[in-house]
């Protein structure tokens with residue numbers, strides 16, 4: 617269980633917001649396999665305030681897609697506060713602020729991980745967002761720092777966040793400069809956990825039950841957030857949750873279950889995003905078999921497929937290579 621202000625989540629394992637991946641079909645499949653809390657894709661506060669159609673599209677959900685968080689990236693306390701009020705009115709269960717995005721077009725305007733270097737601006741943003749909502753929790757997801765891997769930048773921001781009434785923090789154990797290189801520093805996440813009283817969620821490099829347990833044990837965190845480990849493997853959340861709760865890990869899915877889940881993902885993609893489904897299903901189909909040796913030909917055929925119907929046929933006819941003894 618993970619409690620964030622008044623929000624009680626049944627599992628301490630939650631899904632990470634990931635631009636380009638965590639759309640409604642992704643979340644629906646993950647929930648069908650045991651995920652309890654999900655995020656829509658990151659949205660820009662200025663676009664919310666401007667009423668952008670594309671942003672409304674990204675916020676689309678369904679009754680089964682609950683509880684649900686929204687993550688915002690933004691540049692000024694004013695637009696982030698206004699957008700937070702609008703997101704609460706839109707019915708989200710949690711509003712997260714992005715202090716981790718390393719992308720230049722965001723950091724050069726002073727958003728995402730660039731805010732880690734500006735404590736005064738961070739304070740103004742946190743206070744503004746907290747005071748513009750009634751009861752929904754406002755949380756912050758950050759990297760360990762902008763350039764400094766010691767974690768001092770994140771520690772300073774964590775203290776400010778707690779003072780301003782932020783309800784929980786997620787820490788990805790790498791700096792902006794590190795990108796995705798090396799391994800996430802779980803000990804540094806643990807130092808932040810020790811420094812604050814609000815819940816801290818650890819993030820980085822969880823790909824199975826064992827790595828989930830290691831993150832939890834080393835950092836002492838209250839919960840864990842899984843990003844890339846859930847791409848093409850929606851079973852990761854239940855596997856991690858079982859191990860953290862001291863239950864035996866459920867059996868890994870067999871080939872037929874992976875195939876039927878992928879076909880389910882395809883139908884949901886076609887239903888919710890009919891125009892983009894063909895383009896999106898290429899990389900989604902490849903991601904489901906990324907762990908499987910000998911699936912190279914399958915991935916090549918998927919990438920060459922000219923239509924969504926062709927992709928469906930390739931998946932339906934796909935069988936694992938049979939090992940023949942001479």
Ligand SMILES: Cc1cc2nc3c(=O)[nH]c(=O)nc-3n(C[C@H](O)[C@H](O)[C@H](O)COP(=O)(O)O)c2cc1C
Nearest residue numbers: 632633634635658757788819820821822842843844
């Ligand atoms: C394709 C991609 C898109 C991402 N988009 C976001 C995002 O919109 N917001 C965010 O806070 N983090 C984003 N991240 C970072 C992840 O949420 C996560 O913090 C990071 O990948 C480390 O966790 P992991 O090892 O479990 O993936 C993204 C990562 C990837 C690979």
